[in-house]
Amino acid sequence: MNNKAVLRIACLLWAVAVPAFGETVSLKEAVQRALANNHLLKAAALEEGAAREGVAGSKSRYLPRVSLESGALLSTTPSSVFMMKLDEGRINPASDFAAGKLNNPDPRGDFRTLVRLDQPLIDFNVATGVKLAEKDAETAQAALRQAREQVAFRVYLAYLEVRRARAFREIADQALADAREHLRLAQVRERDGVGLKSDQLRAATEVSEAEQALVTAQNEVQLARLRLNLVLGGPEGEALDIGGVPQLSDPDQRQDLAALALKSRPDLAVAEQAVQKGELAVRQAKNAYLPTVYASASYQVNDRDLPLGYDHDSWNVGVNLRWDIFDGTRRSHEKGRAELSRQAAAEVLEDRRREVGLQVTEARLRRQEAAARLVSARGALQAAQEGVRLVTLRFAGGLSSMVELMDAEATLNRSRANLVEVENAELRSAAQLYHASGVLVTEVLR
Numbered sequence: 447m448n449n450k451a452v453l454r455i456a457c458l459l460w461a462v463a464v465p466a467f468g469e470t471v472s473l474k475e476a477v478q479r480a481l482a483n484n485h486l487l488k489a490a491a492l493e494e495g496a497a498r499e500g501v502a503g504s505k506s507r508y509l510p511r512v513s514l515e516s517g518a519l520l521s522t523t524p525s526s527v528f529m530m531k532l533d534e535g536r537i538n539p540a541s542d543f544a545a546g547k548l549n550n551p552d553p554r555g556d557f558r559t560l561v562r563l564d565q566p567l568i569d570f571n572v573a574t575g576v577k578l579a580e581k582d583a584e585t586a587q588a589a590l591r592q593a594r595e596q597v598a599f600r601v602y603l604a605y606l607e608v609r610r611a612r613a614f615r616e617i618a619d620q621a622l623a624d625a626r627e628h629l630r631l632a633q634v635r636e637r638d639g640v641g642l643k644s645d646q647l648r649a650a651t652e653v654s655e656a657e658q659a660l661v662t663a664q665n666e667v668q669l670a671r672l673r674l675n676l677v678l679g680g681p682e683g684e685a686l687d688i689g690g691v692p693q694l695s696d697p698d699q700r701q702d703l704a705a706l707a708l709k710s711r712p713d714l715a716v717a718e719q720a721v722q723k724g725e726l727a728v729r730q731a732k733n734a735y736l737p738t739v740y741a742s743a744s745y746q747v748n749d750r751d752l753p754l755g756y757d758h759d760s761w762n763v764g765v766n767l768r769w770d771i772f773d774g775t776r777r778s779h780e781k782g783r784a785e786l787s788r789q790a791a792a793e794v795l796e797d798r799r800r801e802v803g804l805q806v807t808e809a810r811l812r813r814q815e816a817a818a819r820l821v822s823a824r825g826a827l828q829a830a831q832e833g834v835r836l837v838t839l840r841f842a843g844g845l846s847s848m849v850e851l852m853d854a855e856a857t858l859n860r861s862r863a864n865l866v867e868v869e870n871a872e873l874r875s876a877a878q879l880y881h882a883s884g885v886l887v888t889e890v891l892r
Contacts, residue, residue, distance in 0.1 A: 483679030724788025
């Protein structure tokens with residue numbers, strides 16, 4: 447069995463083994479599906495939900511705290527034994543105040559049940575803690591927006607990758623058809639006595655190479671479609687096809703993208719939240735110098751024999767003020783650390799702002815570069831097509847060799863592939879500019 451037969455069998459097996467390509471989706475549909483089903487986005491949404499729960503948990507510190515305690519104690523310690531009897535209401539003045547019983551009591555047990563309520567009245571850190579939790583929630587929300595932008599950009603790139611793979615497969619199809627035509631011409635020329643056997647062998651080699659390239663191109667199409675489905679969060683193993691060339695509004699008509707980026711970029715919002723959290727941390731460190739006031743109340747039941755039993759009960763209500771006057775220098779160092787961390791966050795924010803401005807400028811320049819390269823690539827393709835046409839005529843007239851014809855065809859195929867790459871780069875440059883401005887999702891879903 448020769449190599450040509452092996453390749454044809456491989457192509458047939460590939461066609462049977464590869465699953466159906468599945469449905470076709472437009473760019474807008476693809477982004478909408480990804481925003482609903484992408485697993486990384488779901489994780490970011492869950493993180494935001496967790497941050498919201500943190501806010502609710504912080505606010506709950508305003509509410510009273512109620513606890514239930516139940517315990518048992520067995521002791522011969524004089525003070526403990528006396529207090530057990532007192533709490534149970536079992537003090538007998540006639541016998542319990544005797545020196546022997548007071549100093550050397552018999553072992554005694556007690557079951558105590560206590561319900562306690564604590565209520566903050568003045569605690570400035572509670573309010574600061576709530577605001578910090580709210581900033582965490584806002585940061586998580588900005589992170590979710592950032593994840594949406596990143597997923598939309600990944601969808602766009604995956605969409606372009608399918609377009610590229612399909613175009614390369616078409617180029618491989620055309621290259622195989624051209625190679626077979628060259629082989630036919632070489633066989634005709636040899637049969638007519640005007641060609642060389644080496645030309646026929648060289649053409650046969652070209653056909654084999656083109657068949658191999660086509661198998662690779664077909665696999666690349668299938669893999670690109672599977673990757674598109676993966677980014678969209680579709681069922682495992684499905685492949686999606688694209689519904690045409692992705693179209694976005696021309697960003698060259700927008701002169702406000704740099705200013706828009708400063709307002710819209712989610713990563714800038716995250717950096718801004720870090721600065722605000724730093725300010726709150728400084729406030730929290732200052733609050734450590736202030737007093738706290740808490741109210742408390744408790745109800746206690748004691749029993750000598752039974753858990754949760756009732757021999758005697760008691761209650762108390764009180765207010766407690768705590769003011770740490772001196773704790774070494776811990777609070778001053780905590781305040782200094784918080785202030786330095788806030789300044790560091792501010793420096794990071796300023797760097798991010800400058801970086802965003804540079805990214806928008808770079809994306810705009812890359813787009814201009816892509817447009818210029820596109821004009822050049824189209825001109826190169828036209829020149830290569832004309833070159834192949836002329837060499838083909840010369841070859842048919844016996845004025846050019848098979849090697850010259852194949853070199854011209856190779857140049858044409860490179861020009862076709864280069865045009866596909868440049869067209870993809872031009873399409874990608876629009877998405878990159880909107881992505882750098884933080885509004886890609888808005889533009890795609892417009």
